[in-house]
Amino acid sequence: MTRPVCPGRRALLRRLALGVSLAPVAMATLRPALAAAPLLPPDSNEARAVHYVEDASAAKASGGNSCATCGLYQGAGGATQGPCQLFPGKDVKAAGWCSSWVGQM
Numbered sequence: 140m141t142r143p144v145c146p147g148r149r150a151l152l153r154r155l156a157l158g159v160s161l162a163p164v165a166m167a168t169l170r171p172a173l174a175a176a177p178l179l180p181p182d183s184n185e186a187r188a189v190h191y192v193e194d195a196s197a198a199k200a201s202g203g204n205s206c207a208t209c210g211l212y213q214g215a216g217g218a219t220q221g222p223c224q225l226f227p228g229k230d231v232k233a234a235g236w237c238s239s240w241v242g243q244m
């Protein structure tokens with residue numbers, strides 16, 4: 140003799156089983172998004188075209204500005220590096236600078 144299972148409980152167990160089975164797929168999908176992009180090499184042609192340096196204090200023209208204060212910088216606050224809209228797929232140093240620096244709006 141089997142006990143009848145409540146439909147609400149059955150649906151809950153089904154959803155729980157689905158969630159557990161999809162968790163590895165979700166982690167595999169999210170892991171690349173959380174990983175940092177490769178740093179922009181300062182000696183690359185695209186970096187040299189805008190006089191990019193990894194240390195703004197070394198650039199006489201920076202005027203005290205850096206990537207961290209640039210309107211094109213998309214790094215998280217306090218991060219040492221982050222994406223720049225000028226260089227898709229690459230990170231720049233928060234302490235860096237280039238001649239395309241624009242103020243934040």
Ligand code: SF4
Binds near residue numbers: 223235239240241
């Ligand atoms: Fe840094 Fe802004 Fe130049 Fe990008 S555009 S490299 S964030 S100064």
